[in-house]
Amino acid sequence: MFDVDGPPLPAVSQEAVRHGEVFTRRWIVELILDLAGYTADGDLARLRIVEPACGAGAFVGPIVERLSKSCRGHGRPLSDAAGAIRAFDLLIGNVELTRALVRDRLTADGWERDEVDEVVRGWVRQGDYLLTAHGTADADFVVGNPPYIRLEDVPDERMAAYRSACLTMGGRADVYVGFYEQGLRSLKPGGTLGFICADRWMRNQYGRHLRRMVTRHHSMDLVLSMHDVDAFHERVAAYPAVTIIRNTVQGSVVAADTTREFGPREAQKFLAWTARPTSIAMTDTGFKASRLSHWFPGEDSWPTASPARLAVLEELSQGFRPLEDETTGTRVGIGVATGADKVFITDRSDLVEGDRMLPLAMVRDTTAGRLDWGGMYLVNPWDRAGALVDLAAYPRLRAYLTKNRAALEKRHIARKQPGRWYKTIDKVDPRLNVRPKLLLPDMKQAIHPVLDEGGLYPHHNLYFIVSEVWDLRVLGGLLLSKIAEAFVEAYAVKMRGGTLRFQAQYLRKIRVPDPSEIDEPTSTALAVAFERRDVQAATQAALRAYGLTNFPD
Template sequence: MVTQALFDVDEPPLPEALQEAVRHGEVFTRRWIVELILDLVGYTADRDLAVLRLVEPACGEGAFLGPIVERLSKSCRAHGRSLSEAVGSMRALDLLDENVKRSRTLVRDRLTADGWEHREVDAVVRGWVRQGDYLLAAHSAGDADFVVGNPPYIRLEDVPDERMMAYRSACPTMGGRADVYVGFYEVGLRSLKPGGKLGFICADRWMRNQYGRRLRQRVTQRYSMDLVIVMHDVDAFHDQVAAYPAITIIRNGVQGPAIAADTTREFGQSEARDLLRWTADPAQKAVTATAFKASRLPHWFPGEDSWPSASPARLAVLEELSDRFRLLEDETTGTRIGIGVATGADKVFITDRPDLVEQDRMLPLAMVRDTTTGRLDWGGMYLVNPWNATGGLVDLAAYPRLRAYFVQHGAALRKRHVAVKQPERWYKTIDKVDPRLNARPKLLLPDMKQVIHPVLDEGGLYPHHNLYFIVSDTWDLRVLGGLLLSNVAEAFVAAYAVKMRGGTLRFQAQYLRKIRVPDPAEIDEETSTALTAAFERRDVRAATQAALRAYGLEELPD
């Protein structure tokens, strides 16, 4: 791993490819956003800032440095300190020499205009602002009270290979096709003192995408996510960029209460002051204004899985339900979620001819189109089933018609990845057929739909791979179907699921497993009857009203 002494000497010139990537990744923050972040982390001039340490890991042309230096200067005056006493209180770094020069000039001009002597100014400016690579510098763990800034947005594949490998070695959270900003979070968090705070405005994709998994795990295990302000439509930067920005405040400490806020394009400097005042009053649990909404949560969402995305009020409800109720998939109730059979060659394995091969090799198959009306209307499709009742592949010698059919389509079957890996099992489907599943009652849910759409199969059909299924040893599936038909269940999926064009949701197992449900034994008879009736009538409104009673809620906020 490439390392260097932090802030001792400037780095040698960077490779041109990296310089170009850094320039491309620069997004400069508006001053009022900077002021909001500094206020949120507590970097205010009424504190003795000279005895605290702030780090700005990618200072650019000084968007953060200007307000930081002004506050530090004012604090020194207020606390009777010389500027030289603050020489170790602030460190800013940037990869580009031209940015370092501009930032030093900015700092020098601000301090001189504030009346500090040139000798004192010259003594601190060069020490405060240095050239270097924040991700590869040698850092002392736990020496920063504040880490603030707007990390560069650079995809790892745009970084020269040697430096990319060094980044991955230095920052284990940078998995997959991560953006460089993930490493800035990791290094910044590592450098915080106990109680220290990191305040970034940065793309929020890491909270939901696969490449952010390791960073989410690190945050939930070691830090406290104190505040998230989603600012997707806010004019937060000097240039127009599609960055999906959010302000995040993360503290080095045990997870405590958290604030979730969302903003509209009307959110500006005045509204930022209003939101800041609200955050300072813990007695106010929620606020709704024209330009923003915010709610206080008992804690942030745990785990490394994708964090939910919804209105602050809805996030608060989902968190409450997550604290009070068990997951839908649960051993206690024998409830399991799965997906139907994938074949890798549907044109071969799926047919509408019931006599194509031996009768006991023809498995009635439920397709997505069979669920359209909300009731299962089987369209007469079959799976040509190569699996026996014990979960093994059948002996083709015992099924001459099946063997002849597979041999006829052998070229298509053998070129599948699953067959290339296991050539002796060339006629298997990708997924093994569970011989018990087709006989069991189950709820079926299409993968892609604008609304949640549970449909009951009384038994007799096996689901195709575009259908997810739910089976249970305990639940009356009509009661459970009513719960799943409701807006409450859909809210869980919508908060976590990938949203497709046109508002279509993915009802995949990983998102269905986020749904929380009451104990079926604790749902009273009247509510159970109402859920069943709503499910059978496909009445979403009635299902939602009954579900709210089952969950003990008065309403589900938008």
């Protein structure tokens, strides 16, 4: 069994707190070491484990205890383990605290003071892990709880050095991104990284380069979300997860989520379950877990959902094609952005020449679940060839735009192209308004596809889907279902009040069956459910289309 807290850690300095250090509870450390495979029954003196930011020794203490037990069990002197641990910390105070902790643990375990002193100084070093030359990739394990500190809060000179040393630290990254990168680079083939850290890098823009590094060169073996678990000695506003990543080709993945009931006893149960590779899923007090056959590829944001739902989404991602698909001519896009809606959008149909007035679909026209046009128009400066019109050919349009020229020229796009001062930000596609299309509002608490049979052009708060093959009512039924919504919910940013962003990048994550393989009764059921706005019926028909018997919450 895990010791809930273990021996007390030394007092933490305020300087350490300023450096983003948050210390991990003993039973969490023990769980990470077990999940990584750093156990005393192995010959640990032959292996090397790295702790990149040791702080007051939360990880190093249990590591040393396991190493000591291993040496005893394998009949080795402590000197054989001189290269078995490499721990770093930026602060000399933390280095001294950790060295004292290690000496106490080893002498309590019966090792002679002389041999203890010989190894401890080499094990724990002062240094900035991110800026230390580590040489060859020689680590069997990298474990720890990297510092939680925004990169912009680091002094400028050090921040520049971090960005230079760690290519994944783009944008407004957190320093922990660099610890992931350097830790992964230092692993031997087959080596393992085990961190407890904020999980935002899996979804935010600043984690894109790190996600690409993981999916191209490593195997995501385990993700254990611990948002509500009391994992640290201090209360922190973080969303932590334990991640186990190996330097090998991608294999199966354990995805698990915890509740606030997850503690040492539940951790033991979870650990025992992970050791049974034939077990696909488990639900127990404090956690739910599933085993996925693959991880989600690429650098785009990784999904978040219950383990059971992740497993189904992973299965669908492997077995079905994306919604946007060249083979069916299905395309996802966004309506026109003008940069000056007060000028370009009007309810006056006779404001300028008639062929310059383009009927415009607005979000409010879709509220009822059917298209109910509110009479708005786009003052359209584009011709059918996709070029700006010659204002000399349209005197009323020229007069109207000239009257509003000062406002239009303040836009960035007009300052960038002063000769094209009257263009909208987006070019108008002259074919789109006459095509049948599904329209989806950008922000909604539930997915909300609405059919435009043709005649309206979408405003930029509406996304559209057109297709050469799909019956849009059948596709609309699929999109109305909870299955399609689950794809978006897994990837999208959820706003206050539970509102989701149904943006093109998330809609493209939806996987759909081949329309030619959906049988006639199921197609009919999907179309009828769409027309009736019956989400439950759409979901039941979608289950048949995907070949599923149920869909987990």
